[in-house]
Amino acid sequence: MAQLVARLDDELCRAVDALVTEGVVASRSEAVRRGLEHLVEEHRRRRIGEQIVAGYVDHPQSDDEVAWSDEATRAMIAEEPW
Secondary structure, eight states: OOOOOOOOOHHHHHHHHHHHHTTSSSSHHHHHHHHHHHHHHHHHHHHHHHHHHHHHHHSOOOHHHHHHHHHHHHHHHHHSOO
């Protein structure tokens, strides 16, 4: 397992130490690890979202392809006992 060395300002260290004291994380290392995992996952999801958008921009759906959705929505609304 690799080790990383990072410099943090005092305020951030106090905040991380508070998380440890409150039992949110077991240690500073766990806090850093979870923070990095969150950052990596957030970036991965954003990149996938951008790729999906780019796909729809490059190949937009036609009116015929989405017509079933509009029809199904109207049918569901019509079935509601308002």
